[in-house]
Amino acid sequence: MRFTPSPEQRQFAASLHDLLSGADTPGAVRAWAEGRPEPGLKLWRDLADLGVTALRVPEECDGLGAGLTDLVIAFEVLGYHAVPGPLAESVAVAPALLGDGERLRALAAGRLLATVALPPHVPYALDADVAGLVLLVENGAVYRGEPETEPVRSVDAARRLFRVAGTGGALGATDGSAFEAGVLAVAAELLGAGQRLLDEAAAYARQRHQYGRPIGSYQALKHLLADVVTRLELARPLVHGAAVTATARDVSAAKAAAGEAAYLAARAALQVHGAIGYTAEHHLGLWLTRVRALTGAWGGGAYHRARVLAGA
Amino acid sequence: MTNIVVLVKQVPDTYSERKLSESDHTLDRESADAVIDEINERSVEEALKIKEAGEGEVTVLCVGPDRATDAIRKALSMGADKAIHVSDESLHGSDMLATAKVLAAAIGKVEGVDLVIAGNEASDGRGGAVPAMLAELLGLPQLTHVRQLTVEGGSVKADRETEEGITHLEANLPAIVSVTEKINEPRYPSFKGIMAAKKKPVETLTVADLGVDSGEVGLGNAWSTVLEASPKPPRTAGERVEDDGDGGTKVAEYLVAQKLI
Numbered sequence: 081m082r083f084t085p086s087p088e089q090r091q092f093a094a095s096l097h098d099l100l101s102g103a104d105t106p107g108a109v110r111a112w113a114e115g116r117p118e119p120g121l122k123l124w125r126d127l128a129d130l131g132v133t134a135l136r137v138p139e140e141c142d143g144l145g146a147g148l149t150d151l152v153i154a155f156e157v158l159g160y161h162a163v164p165g166p167l168a169e170s171v172a173v174a175p176a177l178l179g180d181g182e183r184l185r186a187l188a189a190g191r192l193l194a195t196v197a198l199p200p201h202v203p204y205a206l207d208a209d210v211a212g213l214v215l216l217v218e219n220g221a222v223y224r225g226e227p228e229t230e231p232v233r234s235v236d237a238a239r240r241l242f243r244v245a246g247t248g249g250a251l252g253a254t255d256g257s258a259f260e261a262g263v264l265a266v267a268a269e270l271l272g273a274g275q276r277l278l279d280e281a282a283a284y285a286r287q288r289h290q291y292g293r294p295i296g297s298y299q300a301l302k303h304l305l306a307d308v309v310t311r312l313e314l315a316r317p318l319v320h321g322a323a324v325t326a327t328a329r330d331v332s333a334a335k336a337a338a339g340e341a342a343y344l345a346a347r348a349a350l351q352v353h354g355a356i357g358y359t360a361e362h363h364l365g366l367w368l369t370r371v372r373a374l375t376g377a378w379g380g381g382a383y384h385r386a387r388v389l390a391g392a
Numbered sequence: 393m394t395n396i397v398v399l400v401k402q403v404p405d406t407y408s409e410r411k412l413s414e415s416d417h418t419l420d421r422e423s424a425d426a427v428i429d430e431i432n433e434r435s436v437e438e439a440l441k442i443k444e445a446g447e448g449e450v451t452v453l454c455v456g457p458d459r460a461t462d463a464i465r466k467a468l469s470m471g472a473d474k475a476i477h478v479s480d481e482s483l484h485g486s487d488m489l490a491t492a493k494v495l496a497a498a499i500g501k502v503e504g505v506d507l508v509i510a511g512n513e514a515s516d517g518r519g520g521a522v523p524a525m526l527a528e529l530l531g532l533p534q535l536t537h538v539r540q541l542t543v544e545g546g547s548v549k550a551d552r553e554t555e556e557g558i559t560h561l562e563a564n565l566p567a568i569v570s571v572t573e574k575i576n577e578p579r580y581p582s583f584k585g586i587m588a589a590k591k592k593p594v595e596t597l598t599v600a601d602l603g604v605d606s607g608e609v610g611l612g613n614a615w616s617t618v619l620e621a622s623p624k625p626p627r628t629a630g631e632r633v634e635d636d637g638d639g640g641t642k643v644a645e646y647l648v649a650q651k652l653i
Contacts, residue, residue, distance in 0.1 A: 095586070130580055134583075
């Protein structure tokens with residue numbers, strides 16, 4: 081099994097990182113949460129130019145036909161920057177649900193954002209008010225979804241969740257692979273978010289002084305952050321490995337491990353930052369709430385651990 | 393069809409600590425992350441814009457050690473068509489004149505060059521003279537410090553910006569242009585571009601392949617020598633004025649004493 085990122089994949093990740101570092105991504109996340117999606121949509125258009133939205137669209141529909149390994153590379157960076165919007169839904173899942181060339185072309189070009197609800201593990205459709213296409217998957221059949229007008233509150237204000245009802249006849253059928261792709265994408269996003277929380281905490285620990293020295297020089301903080309590094313390092317090969325095998329068991333192991341590592345990173349980062357980390361003005365909260373939301377989304381830890389045990 | 397050569401240099405990342413090696417005072421390339429010089433990303437972008445506006449081919453030319461392939465790869469993934477990499481141990485420590493001679497010889501290997509685009513200066517050496525030297529060696533018009541560029545038929549128009557002001561220049565092709573950081577915002581390599589770059593041809597040449605005499609290049613043949621190098625001394629602490637209600641007066645007195653007001 082080879083899951084070491086290729087030089088090209090590293091270059092793609094660097095390119096995405098440069099783009100998102102240069103743009104005001106935190107500003108776009110905050111605007112998105114306030115119901116002003118325009119800065120976030122601009123970010124999506126830029127990401128589409130680099131090929132993110134076309135990754136899983138087949139080449140005959142102007143897509144890139146890229147593999148799951150390319151997908152997780154991209155999603156780690158997207159999570160690192162807390163990019164708003166229905167990422168897993170539109171980039172990882174929708175291309176696997178749609179057979180219609182016209183819609184696939186629109187998805188690839190970034191002209192169409194799609195979202196999807198897959199009850200029971202994905203009961204609500206994320207950002208259905210912004211998405212041009214809302215889908216509902218029930219018992220293996222794909223329907224057009226009709227979202228309610230009022231969103232359901234998420235712990236992450238930038239995740240606008242909507243109840244959906246299916247309308248009309250089935251558009252097509254799907255096996256479990258679309259769900260697995262979504263779980264894997266979210267696992268990679270969690271890994272990236274966890275890494276960002278660690279980086280933010282480590283930077284703050286070097287900068288913040290107490291009793292005349294940086295707080296990062298105290299052993300209690302070093303140990304706290306070293307534990308986070310270890311957990312993230314152990315989760316990463318599971319995520320990259322699951323992208324190679326794509327089996328339900330490996331995908332579940334990846335999601336469970338990435339979720340736990342990112343959640344530990346969130347708790348440690350908040351503790352290292354102290355009270356400033358709780359304030360709404362500080363950017364840390366964008367990742368704290370994102371990690372909490374994604375840990376439970378697309379199946380929580382208990383569900384995924386049970387799948388790992390069942391497949392053993 | 394516009395045939396463009398873009399000069400690309402790999403430099404130590406400006407965000408990392410840059411130093412000279414202790415043995416021969418040449419650039420210590422191992423101590424810092426190597427990246428394509430940012431101004432060259434803009435040079436490539438400008439070449440790609442000209443190509444996309446009409447028809448053309450963009451060749452990347454780089455003189456540098458083996459690891460400079462990363463810088464070339466980035467230019468190719470942005471959309472350049474092919475590359476020439478001049479890599480030779482004997483080039484270590486070459487001065488600007490020797491570099492310009494090698495570049496001129498390498499440009500001669502590309503058929504029918506219409507335009508050579510360079511950055512105005514590299515972020516490591518900061519000599520800023522290579523484009524002018526190339527123009528002299530190749531006998532071509534030079535348009536330096538360009539912040540806006542248009543190619544029309546057989547001529548090139550440029551806005552040259554310096555501290556003195558803006559000059560509007562025009563020259564017949566072929567010509568040499570060096571650009572400033574105001575020229576454009578470079579694109580980020582896309583997934584497609586990165587994958588396509590894998591298959592693009594990179595020709596690796598030595599000094600001998602170019603017909604340049606190895607007695608003209610390298611540290612031993614440089615026209616100037618670095619005798620000594622030391623880091624910039626840290627800034628001194630300066631004078632602190634305590635404000636006991638008369639802070640403004642004290643600051644004014646200090647400035648008067650320094651003959652600043």
